[in-house]
Amino acid sequence: MDNDENTYANASSFSASPREGAIYFQWWKRASRAAAVCLGLLCVLLLAGIISLSVYQRNQSTSYNNLTKARDQLQKERDQLQKERETLNKKIKGRRCPEGWREFEFSCYYITKENKTWTKSSEECQKLGADLVIINSKEEKAFINRLYQTKNDVWIGLTDSVTEGTWKWVDGTPLTTANWGKGQPNKIVHTHKQLISLKCCAQMCLHPC
The missing domain is CATH 1.20.5 (Single alpha-helices involved in coiled-coils or other helix-helix interfaces)
Incomplete structure (x- = not known):
């Protein structure tokens, strides 16, 4: 078992x-x-x-x-x-200025030999495709002073014809005294603005007064 x-x-x-x-x-x-x-x-x-x-x-x-x-x-x-x-x-x-014109930077200047009033001088310059000049710098003013060799004054593009006593340039900008001495401006010129390439050039002429 x-x-x-x-x-x-x-x-x-x-x-x-x-x-x-x-x-x-x-x-x-x-x-x-x-x-x-x-x-x-x-x-x-x-x-x-x-x-x-x-x-x-x-x-x-x-x-x-x-x-x-x-x-x-x-x-x-x-x-x-x-x-x-x-x-x-x-x-x-x-670029060259027209014959008889003088060049300074991008501007051409011309002095006429006829004595006329500011208005007649402006009209004469406009016939030449220009107008009374706007002086923007001391260098430009010095160039213009050297440009004419007479004792006669010349017109510039400055007028108070719109408001007497308020002097403005022919483009409507107000006069500043930064580039002028005491008793100035007392000279004259003409300006014409023309676009060349991308530069705004001023073609100018001087006119005896």
Whole structure:
């Protein structure tokens, strides 16, 4: 009887081992499957990262190429503008006043030899395409003083015909005393404004009074 019980016990012990082995095998199989899923997800994420990086690099390359083209275009436009500026400068430097006129900076000056009133002098200058001059600087005033070599006074484009005692230039700007000494102005001239290139030039004439 004891032998039968031992045999049964041994059989029970022997039959338990396969069941434990099956449980262990199933656990390992599940762990391997989970690892495979994680590895697959990592591969997908890595592939997505590579694709995103490739797209980013392509966009960066496209942006760089566009910026390079824009830079080259701006350089061409700059070079063209420099050429145009040089051409305009040559035209301005090569500009000559009409015969009998004197040039100072961007202005042409002319002194007539006839004695006339301010109004008649202004009309005469307008026939020449000019008008009585507006003196804007001490340098211009000094040039005009050197321009005529007689003791006669000359008319300038200054008048109080609109409001007596209120002196204005022929273009309507008020008189300032910055460029004049005490008792001045007491000389005269004519001005005509003409657009040459991008410079506003004054073509002028002097007329004795």
